[in-house]
Amino acid sequence: MAVGLDKVQPDKITEDKHLVVQGMDISGHWNRMFEQRVIWDYDVDNLEKVTNLPGGESLGWCYGCAKCTAVCPIDIVGDYSPRKIHRKTQIGVDLFTSSDLWLCTTCMNCLRVCPKEVNMIQIMPAVREQAVLTGAVPPELQKAFEDTAKHGNPLGQPQRKRADWAKAAGVPVPIIKDLKRPVDILWYVGSYPSYHPRGMDAARAAARIFNALGIDFGILGIEEKDDGDSQRLAGEKGLFEMLAEQNIATFGKYEFNRMVVTGPHEFNAFKNEYPKYGADFKVAHYTRFLVEHLDRLKPMLKKPINLKVTFHDPCYLGRHNGEYDAPRELLRAIPGIELVEMGRCRENGYCCGGGGGGMWLDSFTKEHTTMRLSERRVREAAEYGAEVLAVCCPFEVSRFEDAAKSTGNDKLMVRDILELLDESMKE
Amino acid sequence: MNIVVPIKQIPNLTDELEINGEGTNLDHDALQYVLNEFDEHAIEEAVLAKEAAGGTVTVIGVDTTGELDGALHAALAKGADKAAKITGDFPRGTDSHTQAKLLADAIKGLSPDLVLTGVQAADDRDGQIGPMIATHLGLPYVGVVTGVAVKDGKAMVHKEYAGGLMGEFEVSLPMVVGVQAAHQPPRYAPVSKVRQIAKTAKIDEIAGGEAAGAGSAVRRMFKPQSAGHAEMWEGGPEEVAEKIAALIKEKGLLKG
Numbered sequence: 001m002a003v004g005l006d007k008v009q010p011d012k013i014t015e016d017k018h019l020v021v022q023g024m025d026i027s028g029h030w031n032r033m034f035e036q037r038v039i040w041d042y043d044v045d046n047l048e049k050v051t052n053l054p055g056g057e058s059l060g061w062c063y064g065c066a067k068c069t070a071v072c073p074i075d076i077v078g079d080y081s082p083r084k085i086h087r088k089t090q091i092g093v094d095l096f097t098s099s100d101l102w103l104c105t106t107c108m109n110c111l112r113v114c115p116k117e118v119n120m121i122q123i124m125p126a127v128r129e130q131a132v133l134t135g136a137v138p139p140e141l142q143k144a145f146e147d148t149a150k151h152g153n154p155l156g157q158p159q160r161k162r163a164d165w166a167k168a169a170g171v172p173v174p175i176i177k178d179l180k181r182p183v184d185i186l187w188y189v190g191s192y193p194s195y196h197p198r199g200m201d202a203a204r205a206a207a208r209i210f211n212a213l214g215i216d217f218g219i220l221g222i223e224e225k226d227d228g229d230s231q232r233l234a235g236e237k238g239l240f241e242m243l244a245e246q247n248i249a250t251f252g253k254y255e256f257n258r259m260v261v262t263g264p265h266e267f268n269a270f271k272n273e274y275p276k277y278g279a280d281f282k283v284a285h286y287t288r289f290l291v292e293h294l295d296r297l298k299p300m301l302k303k304p305i306n307l308k309v310t311f312h313d314p315c316y317l318g319r320h321n322g323e324y325d326a327p328r329e330l331l332r333a334i335p336g337i338e339l340v341e342m343g344r345c346r347e348n349g350y351c352c353g354g355g356g357g358g359m360w361l362d363s364f365t366k367e368h369t370t371m372r373l374s375e376r377r378v379r380e381a382a383e384y385g386a387e388v389l390a391v392c393c394p395f396e397v398s399r400f401e402d403a404a405k406s407t408g409n410d411k412l413m414v415r416d417i418l419e420l421l422d423e424s425m426k427e
Numbered sequence: 428m429n430i431v432v433p434i435k436q437i438p439n440l441t442d443e444l445e446i447n448g449e450g451t452n453l454d455h456d457a458l459q460y461v462l463n464e465f466d467e468h469a470i471e472e473a474v475l476a477k478e479a480a481g482g483t484v485t486v487i488g489v490d491t492t493g494e495l496d497g498a499l500h501a502a503l504a505k506g507a508d509k510a511a512k513i514t515g516d517f518p519r520g521t522d523s524h525t526q527a528k529l530l531a532d533a534i535k536g537l538s539p540d541l542v543l544t545g546v547q548a549a550d551d552r553d554g555q556i557g558p559m560i561a562t563h564l565g566l567p568y569v570g571v572v573t574g575v576a577v578k579d580g581k582a583m584v585h586k587e588y589a590g591g592l593m594g595e596f597e598v599s600l601p602m603v604v605g606v607q608a609a610h611q612p613p614r615y616a617p618v619s620k621v622r623q624i625a626k627t628a629k630i631d632e633i634a635g636g637e638a639a640g641a642g643s644a645v646r647r648m649f650k651p652q653s654a655g656h657a658e659m660w661e662g663g664p665e666e667v668a669e670k671i672a673a674l675i676k677e678k679g680l681l682k683g
Binding site for chain 2: 129145238239241
């Protein structure tokens, strides 16, 4: 029984089939609006099932203001928000078996505005973990979990080929195991930059930029495993912990001053989660790292890129970790670029749909939304007249390129900031 | 009901397959090994049968890789009750005749009512382990099965044929089944559950006997040689259709 409800007595109602008082018909069913809300008709235990879970408590704090509904990216293309989930669990929907469980991308726009700090970033993984333990996982996501566990990456590619991308970089990409000495920067490349064709383009661009700047770096190559942060948020905490143990042990074998990462999701994992498992190293996202070198990088950006560019703030770099400026500083350093801001920018950035497991739930999500989040975002970029949609998260490139094609915005180019810098460094 | 699931590990097919120096087999040590996919279906079908009719599921395999424990733990996480492995000098790539004999000897002691194993494995595509185990144990065998239902000591077994045909067999237990696919997709074993089981589970070790001998020897194993190339034709549908028609005539493929 929900707290406090035992102190409230149900109304004692009598419903006369035919009752006319002073000429007014007050018989029958219509006057139910004058009694207490029909919460008694529903089983409120489903809300408690969530709030009793460690990590799920904050769902109970919702008081229905709907500030979250206004900013939730899924609600713009569907019917969703923490407030709606709170209400639905109050009136009998079981979140553990509901489709609502798998739509949240943990973008954090709700938590940003919530006066009661209802925290979906904790609620969703906690409930999803229980669902996964009972085996209730959408099949596409299950495959991503299994591939990550078996091959160290969610794309199902062989571990042995994780460093093959470097062969076509055109510059040396040292494997830290072969260097046999301490390095300044351990560059954690990531799964999508290592295996996805468009991710590999960005990785090669990064290698060329680091070489041009004379950075003393090394990569882990085939010893590198996925950070697992999105899998954690999708309910596979055990998988995340297994990867963290393996990665932390691998990092511990080498001496380096700092780690630089290509993607915001691993930035989030290494900065905020890995210390809980004993990791102790400094980490920077490549945008902040390159801004530190901007005085030497800027003179190398010789070739103008005369295009209108808009920047998409990645949820896990921006809202989750407070970095909005470094990417923009890099873009502004490229000659010729006209930087335009979309309406939903910076703290109010609109999620691409890839986080929280969304990268591996497209077959599921598209059944519950009028359009994909990435399609909504690409339309916004086009509305602002952008010729290039600039990104700095490896999940985004493929999502936005697919969305550009499926929304008829084929002319919109999607480029990682690394690719734009690399292009500007060419003769 | 006592259900036994023999399993085996095979080279991971997403890896690049290397031939050994003698050119007679894969370079097994260079490869990563994974559970045979058809055996995953066998495990699932066994757990489903147990959930429907009661009993225990024992998963057993010859430990040719030294890494069979992981597969056994995952099976326990999916609902199997017991795990056993056959140990001895049986390296990676141990032939199916030997594996079948070792498994049959071990399984005999378990007195199974139902033996479910993958109908084939992608390494040798022999499809022989199931029938050979059945022969050693003197039990009936039905392969390419997509559903098993047990009632009153009999199994109703659903078998697939080519051309979309299906067959249903009523077979007295005990029997051996070669599973093509479980009647539901294999369930997910959460990593935390597998790790937990890895800490506490007890795997029975059975010492294996002698190798049986494969009965055949591989003379040569080699990667396919490309004999030519594909010619790509450009043009609209009418243009290309004319080219195809001309080629068919030129190659003398039309009668008369």
